[in-house]
Amino acid sequence: MTDRLHSFTLGDVTRDNARTFPDLEALVCGDTRLTFPEVDDRVTRTACLLRDLGVQPGDRVVWIGLNCHRLLELIYACAKAGAIATPLNWRLKPDELAWIVEKVRPAVVIASAREELAEANAAARAAAPGAAWVMHDDGSYEARLAAVDPVDPELDLDDEMPVLQIMTAAFAGRPKGALLTSKGIVQQDLVLAAVRLIDPGDDVYLSSGPMFHIGVLLKTFAIFHWGGKNVMIPRVDADEICRLVDAERCTSAYVFAPTIRQMVESNGDGRYDLKSLVDTVGGVPPDDIAGPWFAMTSCAPPRFTGTIGYGTSETVGMVTFEYRPPAPIGTFGRTSPVVALRIVNQQGAELPPGDVGEIIVRGPQVMAGYFDEAPMDTKGWRHTGDLGRREVDGSITFIGPNQDMVKTGMENVYPAEVENVLRDHPAIADACVFGVPDPEWGQSVRAVVESSGDLAEADVIDFVRARIAGYKKPKSVIVVGSLPRVEGRVDRTAVKAAHGA
């Protein structure tokens, strides 16, 4: 049963912002500049278009395309129409994209007419023969919006309904669709302002990361909600980022170290004024360019430390933040004020501070569930599959994904924790840790480490023993020149096959 009276949906965000900020600019994308009332009008038109295309509450609407103000409008329009916006990663290979589209069964696909996406579109079309198809950047979409009679549908929807589907990384096999609700997104909008990650004032955010990731979108949503300005850029382009930061006086942008390096190089002559920029949403300059970067921008510490927090797609992003003095011991700050978080063992029992276990969470930001899977147990917790530790001061350290736990005697050893220690060794570039059969202990810990130097097994073991509990140290160490990788990640299956799990 819907409860509209006590709801505040993404549809309400745009409706009320049109009234509260009638004169303010909300979105800038290429030559398009839109105030909040103009955005709300376009959101209503988009919702009407979706309805005219046959979209019913609960239907999925897929977006295939680069960053664009129309994607943000589409998400808010889905909130008004009761549909679920599903932005896909346009960089996927055509058959990966087709697999997702077939699984998602969209009622409508909004796609890009760019030549580089032609092959992906063709694969997606074949996978969703029943979907209505509109190209958003060849003029046809705008013509259809202009032809609509813009009457806000004002459906009886509440904020616990899914409004956005984020396809997760394919850690194990195929990606899943995390169904995020208006309630969860609105909570995160409030929390980001409360913990001072955004300012409910003149913030101008350059959405310079891919908007199919919640890590980019969550700030876009929050800036929009609080009456700030979002500037769109189709894809990462260092020179264009510099130009837009200068022209729009952006206060924050989504840039990581490689882009920061390109920006420093691109703007070597200082032709762009980047002094408005105070926040790079997690991106920290490499040491060798920190000097010129901090001189060129306003990102120098202490304003920005690089630590943001720990989060997952399934929880509308971050569930821990650095937000309250004194400085936390845990490297990922403290739990969000609307997230219950526990560190538990395999039996689900809470562990004391200092012990590593699985991170489980509860709260309004938790997804409604994965698309086409069994509904979640509403009496339970969301098990993240990630490992963490609560520190003695109550703060949180994220260790890594919970893969291949090793059971040695009565103890559990989490490879991610041991690997993190090994990577701190000056002669070790990367490491893969797993369990091998042990006649006495069931399993023992083995480390395969990547190194170009000369490493003694005993020294590596001592290095680990000096840093974490002794039972976690490797019993055997194998040194290799390079570890096998797939898409940049260590291929654990191959390492284990080669080195005897």
Place this chain on the structure above:
Amino acid sequence: MTDRLHSFTLGDVTRDNARTFPDLEALVCGDTRLTFPEVDDRVTRTACLLRDLGVQPGDRVVWIGLNCHRLLELIYACAKAGAIATPLNWRLKPDELAWIVEKVRPAVVIASAREELAEANAAARAAAPGAAWVMHDDGSYEARLAAVDPVDPELDLDDEMPVLQIMTAAFAGRPKGALLTSKGIVQQDLVLAAVRLIDPGDDVYLSSGPMFHIGVLLKTFAIFHWGGKNVMIPRVDADEICRLVDAERCTSAYVFAPTIRQMVESNGDGRYDLKSLVDTVGGVPPDDIAGPWFAMTSCAPPRFTGTIGYGTSETVGMVTFEYRPPAPIGTFGRTSPVVALRIVNQQGAELPPGDVGEIIVRGPQVMAGYFDEAPMDTKGWRHTGDLGRREVDGSITFIGPNQDMVKTGMENVYPAEVENVLRDHPAIADACVFGVPDPEWGQSVRAVVESSGDLAEADVIDFVRARIAGYKKPKSVIVVGSLPRVEGRVDRTAVKAAHGA
């Protein structure tokens, strides 16, 4: 059906704060100083005590007493037990109190053994013969808490259940019980931090207003939620407020103009250092003591402007705030980011900016309903009964309560608006406006004004006509030396009876 997975209740606030802020002090009350884990332990013990006294989910637990840390613990304990905390105004006359207690039918009453409350307690006891009764300040309550085996009940409760009942002012007849939910209170906790009314850091708040009012409690809740410190004081006492601000380095306190005057007098010799104080939650010093007050504290503008916003008990307090540049035209700021707000006419149709109408709201802060009345229409809006205006920049001006609307011809005139104008007249101390029968227009506007001077009717009418629409001006003006009052408010019924409504 409860949804614990997506809930964050007041019970979760104290559970998680015990883990996140294990070393921080949460509450100071007299000689009692409690950390977050100590508070959570006491909250659990209180929940167990309530259970042992027979409290079931949905039951009411009444508090009769002055401000005390035990009241705050009781509210969080009710969240863990599924009960509804109902703090009563201990200044009410015994029969008023008895009327409320009889209506509320509490399972448990937690009362004060202070001599001054003996008569009130006796009346309440007679009105609730079935209730269990515990005195919280004679040692018996602490003995019972100490005897409990503190196991958190961890009931299957969600955040849409009522947890706090606030008795509203008795504008029309008898008070009503507004049932506030965990969800609503948690939302307000986030919003207060996001709009910078509290700092998620070392804020220290002196709860120096009566904690049976949501206007006091909402800040107490938010400070607790964000890991700050709440300092309790039983009742308003200017010298003790000065002493506590100094001793605890309070950053904010709930004080109005009369208390500010007493503090300036009490601390004339400067024996207390009040420089930590930056915020008085709405209290503004009268002009003649602004100089010494600003010199004595850190409350001088621009840090504090005196404007906070518009709110009601039924919405966990404020639904508008000053929070985003540029400065708003509306004197009550902008709508909260999780409140949908409309200005509507009597038919419920939205009015354009500039027009006065009723304020209606929707969102998670809206109460679950009034105790023992029909449930609210979950497809509808909360009608506040208050009048407001949206300004052309989207901001909000609160006009006053919608009492005695005058229908003159086709026009609606709201007395509150006309009275506000009249009070701006230099020779008018107060005013009461209402409709009187008019053969031509149905009703016409009459003003009864309080003045010690010589006032010409025509001048008063001209004064109003110069400021608001002509149809709103009084057609007749009656000057009186003083208006009749009840509890400080103008007694409109008596004025109308005497002057011919």
